[in-house]
Amino acid sequence: MSRDRMTPWSNRWQALREALLEPRVDDQTLAEAMRAARARQPLPVIWLIGKTQSGKTSIIRALTGSPRAEIGNGFQPCTPTAQLYDFPTDLPLVRFLDTRGLGEVAYDPAADIQYCESRAHLLLAVMKATDTRQDEVFEVLRAVRGRHPEWPLVIAQTALHEAYPVAGSHLLPYPFDQDPWPSTLDPDLARALLVQRERAGELPGRDPVRWIPVDLTLPEDGFDPPDYGLEALWRAIDAGSTLHLRELLGADPAIRGLYAQSSHSHIAAYALAAAGVGAVPLVDLVGVPAIQAKMLHSLAVLHGQDWDRRAILEFLGLLGTGIGVAYAARAAGRGLVKLIPVWGQTIGAVWGATASGATTYALGKAASVHFNRRGRGLPSDAADLRRAYAEGLQRGTRLLTDLTRDRRG
Ligand SMILES: Nc1nc2c(ncn2[C@@H]2O[C@H](COP(=O)(O)OP(=O)(O)OP(=O)(O)O)[C@@H](O)[C@H]2O)c(=O)[nH]1
Numbered sequence: 001m002s003r004d005r006m007t008p009w010s011n012r013w014q015a016l017r018e019a020l021l022e023p024r025v026d027d028q029t030l031a032e033a034m035r036a037a038r039a040r041q042p043l044p045v046i047w048l049i050g051k052t053q054s055g056k057t058s059i060i061r062a063l064t065g066s067p068r069a070e071i072g073n074g075f076q077p078c079t080p081t082a083q084l085y086d087f088p089t090d091l092p093l094v095r096f097l098d099t100r101g102l103g104e105v106a107y108d109p110a111a112d113i114q115y116c117e118s119r120a121h122l123l124l125a126v127m128k129a130t131d132t133r134q135d136e137v138f139e140v141l142r143a144v145r146g147r148h149p150e151w152p153l154v155i156a157q158t159a160l161h162e163a164y165p166v167a168g169s170h171l172l173p174y175p176f177d178q179d180p181w182p183s184t185l186d187p188d189l190a191r192a193l194l195v196q197r198e199r200a201g202e203l204p205g206r207d208p209v210r211w212i213p214v215d216l217t218l219p220e221d222g223f224d225p226p227d228y229g230l231e232a233l234w235r236a237i238d239a240g241s242t243l244h245l246r247e248l249l250g251a252d253p254a255i256r257g258l259y260a261q262s263s264h265s266h267i268a269a270y271a272l273a274a275a276g277v278g279a280v281p282l283v284d285l286v287g288v289p290a291i292q293a294k295m296l297h298s299l300a301v302l303h304g305q306d307w308d309r310r311a312i313l314e315f316l317g318l319l320g321t322g323i324g325v326a327y328a329a330r331a332a333g334r335g336l337v338k339l340i341p342v343w344g345q346t347i348g349a350v351w352g353a354t355a356s357g358a359t360t361y362a363l364g365k366a367a368s369v370h371f372n373r374r375g376r377g378l379p380s381d382a383a384d385l386r387r388a389y390a391e392g393l394q395r396g397t398r399l400l401t402d403l404t405r406d407r408r409g
């Protein structure tokens with residue numbers, strides 16, 4: 001175990017203060033350390049398998065909220081038959097692997113399986129609901145799940161409206177999570193969806209296949225809502241994997257309401273880097289406090305806030321009061337660390353990588369609340385920061401426990 005992981009919390013607070021006020025790590029070293037931490041913990045991979053024009057890119061757009069053009073430009077070649085898109089581009093949290101040319105040329109998934117072999121995963125098959133010729137896709141799924149029965153499989157049935165009568169509209173509320181489907185569902189559409197499922201036959205694998213009808217249109221197409229079925233797709237993804245992808249990407253409405261998605265993904269990326277301390281020499285050298293200091297700085301920039309000595313001291317003062325650090329410093333010497341309310345709460349519950357990551361996550365969430373309020377000209381107070389920190393610690397612990405375990409496993 002690295003020295004950093006055993007540092008008492010009161011010393012960590014002191015170290016954070018120093019890293020903020022007297023930084024000793026230059027930006028370039030820090031950037032390299034972040035890259036090293038990331039390389040150590042490969043990104044979770046969502047593998048999209050579907051014929052050309054089946055709607056793969058549309059699904060990436062809907063899951064990440066990125067514009068199509070940005071995804072198109074962000075694709076990088078990966079294997080001879082797949083390209084990848086890392087999201088977010090600057091500090092990626094997840095990797096989408098997109099198969100190419102399926103249905104047009106003979107596709108051999110061997111190289112893509114091999115690429116995915118050691119990475120945490122989700123298989124996301126994509127097929128147009130009205131396209132009955134999916135044998136080749138099913139064959140690939142059989143091969144992949146035969147080799148990896150543990151990989152969860154979600155099959156999205158896309159472009160539903162192509163089966164609608166002229167001027168038809170989406171049935172609301174979304175009916176496909178009811179069993180049986182309601183009688184108001186268009187019979188042609190219901191038939192198309194069921195035929196496709198029957199043709200799949202028995203697909204191997206540990207968990208049942210999750211079939212999710214979606215229609216991910218553009219606003220100008222005039223369908224309401226444009227992301228029909230997205231909620232169900234997220235539920236299936238989260239039920240199938242332990243990666244908490246929705247939360248990780250900040251696509252959870254609970255998170256969207258509180259923080260801008262961009263600051264959320266920054267926080268998650270820095271938390272993951274902090275969780276890598278103890279695993280990579282360069283990251284160890286830089287240490288958790290430097291990563292946290294860099295995160296706070298970049299959050300201030302994202303929120304358009306000053307981050308000079310005065311602003312830093314103000315934030316530390318409020319946060320310290322909020323989470324009881326002043327008390328911690330006094331109590332630590334007498335062996336009363338367990339009584340520290342929030343800052344020390346992780347001590348019996350989690351340790352090591354998760355604790356470093358979770359406290360970084362919590363710190364980022366508290367800072368977001370602080371910057372948010374200041375940005376709106378409102379006072380930021382210790383009680384708010386304490387709440388944000390406590391909630392962040394809880395969410396961060398859950399997020400990172402599963403993520404770092406999955407990545408090791
Ligand atoms: N209405 C509707 N259109 C969709 C849906 N998914 C995709 N499309 C449309 O179908 C076309 C192809 O979608 P893409 O998302 O680019 O499909 P793809 O699988 O990435 O295609 P390639 O990259 O060419 O293999 C686009 O015109 C999309 O707007 C959907 O769920 N509903």
Ligand SMILES: [Mg+2]
Binds near residue numbers: 056057058
């Ligand atoms: Mg595409």
